[in-house]
């Protein structure tokens with residue numbers, strides 16, 4: 001009897017399109033870690049082979065039928081839309097990264113959104129951190145923070161600074177994180193460019209990726225945060241990283257588990273709410 005597409009079918013199709021596009025959207029930040037030398041027509045060094053495959057995989061995904069179909073539908077839908085809706089994909093994705101399944105209880109709806117943010121407000125020191133002041137800042141930071149250690153990292157002892165500066169942040173027995181900094185064009189302050197997490201004893205370079213899924217997931221989460229706040233300060237990022245001291249013991253504030261039911265990953269999301277950090281699984 002039904003001749004037209006039912007609302008249920010079109011909703012399912014829309015959910016499928018949103019799912020594949022969201023998936024792709026969250027893969028893109030990981031490409032920011034790939035060194036630009038990969039795009040030059042020079043022979044690929046064996047150490048970059050993994051990055052090359054990663055780049056090619058994302059290219060294949062973009063060209064795949066589900067993505068192309070989802071993009072086509074989105075374009076057609078936008079063309080038909082007369083409301084001049086200029087949506088912000090970052091904000092939309094943050095608000096509802098996962099669609100609720102029909103039998104799930106109340107989905108997470110940003111409880112007390114007003115006091116929730118990705119980064120806490122900076123305490124008393126609002127001065128932009130310049131490159132010249134970084135070494136002294138790191139020294140003072142280490143004196144003030146006992147749970148973690150931070151130091152300037154160089155690939156070799158003689159390496160010249162160049163444009164990028166890298167910090168190595170360590171919480172013993174929990175994680176090691178490379179924070180790559182760049183100069184803001186606006187006020188010459190240092191801002192965070194990329195953040196990549198590793199196991200505490202992994203011997204890896206900043207542009208590589210951890211062998212462990214938990215640190216890969218954490219790197220993706222940190223990349224999302226940086227993408228949402230492209231000019232996030234060094235001070236704010238170090239504050240967030242300290243919140244991962246309980247990475248393997250903090251319970252998710254939504255499902256109250258340490259390990260997620262899907263993937264058995266600890267909660268890698270940290271949200272600043274009511275003056276403290278709340279842990280959450282990516283999918284909760």
Ligand SMILES: [Zn+2]
Pocket residue numbers: 252253254255256257260280281284
């Ligand atoms: Zn959870």
